[in-house]
Amino acid sequence: MEYRFARRMKHAPKSFLEELFRVSRDPEIISFAGGLPASDLIDVKGISRAAGDVLEEGGREALQYSTTDGYLPLREYIASRYRKRYNIPADASEIQIVNGSQQCLDLAAKIFLDPGDGIGIERPGYLGAAEAFSLYEPEFYPVSLGGDGPDIEEFSAMIRDFSPKFFYGIPNSQNPSGVSYSSDTRKAVAECLDDSDTVFYEDDAFGELFFDGKPRSPVKKHLFRQTIMSGSFSKIISPGLRIGWLFAPAGILKEFNVAKQAADLHSNFLSQKILSRYLERTDIDSNLRAICRRYGDNCRLMCDLLDDLFPSPMSHTHPQGGMFMMATLPPKMSSMKVFSEGIKEKVAVLPGIPFYVNGGGEDTIRLNFSSAGQDQIREGLERLSTVIRRLV
Ligand SMILES: Cc1ncc(COP(=O)(O)O)c(C=O)c1O
Incomplete structure (x- = not known):
């Protein structure tokens, strides 16, 4: 056959x-x-201790089904870190836990794209994103990435001419190039998008990994209601736990949650509880x-x-x-x-x-x-x- x-x-x-x-x-x-x-x-030791405690103290609950949006204390932790680190008004209700931030790529594409719809992407751009988006048959509009981020003239012409559903970018230590957007480029990107219907998809897989330890202001800070921001514990704690998140406006999160529920009901609850317990008692900084x-x-x-x-x-x-x-x-x-x-x-x-x-x-x-x-x-x-x- x-x-x-x-x-x-x-x-x-x-x-x-x-x-x-x-x-x-x-x-x-x-x-x-x-x-x-x-x-x-x-x-490994710290995670093992947290896992032991979670299973001993509430193993039956941790091994049950749970809610699609994710474990509330973990979402609260993530929101409070945004408030503390970036001084942005994040609330747990705007955080959706996912199965590694890679899942955000798939689900964002699922809720935004019909075949032939446009998406902007950096050139070069993250391969895992291009793979995830490709399954939804979009038209890609790549924008050259220089040492300070995307070429702003090219970027604004592309947004004006093609009005993509979203632009996917990695402002912090991009994969593959290692380039970070300058603060001027962050503002310019936000300004270009401000009067458009294009969402900024800010993949922040590496935002905690600046060698000088200093946070850089997210594009979301300049374009709050129009930016969806993904984050991940993979590079800062462990990729095997497969826990990431999406930080997005309520109107987008509602649709995202529907797609998430249909895809896998919820992310690994045991991993979420272990991670949450680990974060409670670890000096992550x-x-x-x-x-x-x-x-x-x-x-x-x-x-x-x-x-x-x-x-x-x-x-x-x-x-x-x-x-x-x-x-x-x-x-x-x-x-x-x-x-x-x-x-x-x-x-x-x-x-x-x-x-x-x-x-x-x-x-x-x-x-x-x-x-x-x-x-x-x-x-x-x-x-x-x-x-x-x-x-x-
Ligand atoms: C830029 C970027 N985004 C997302 C991911 C996915 O990571 P994870 O699903 O482990 O959060 C990766 C993995 O390397 C990455 O480099």
């Missing part, structure tokens, strides 16, 4: 990443291709300082090595936070070739191509600096520079 899949599956990018990740699983390979937080900074210090040190080392070891026409971004940076290879060099030659030298990088939804990016690579140790970074970049010098 022939499997008769839905038309939308034709629009799903058949990612070559699976193959790349398979190849780079060889334990001898030093990989900068993945995107995992540092495993040794996950507080001290954990975050350790994470930011590590990632900052790794990032600076990577930037120095890229400057010292690599041929001069090569350039790279200078992240202020997060887990990724992007490098542009010497002219005409193919990132796919760098990938395949790199595997022979036991070093893996991620070609930038899939981050460019409408094509391009052949001469770019994404480098992750959160998971490798400093010795591995030194050795891995030595190997990579050998590959690139050979290909010049």
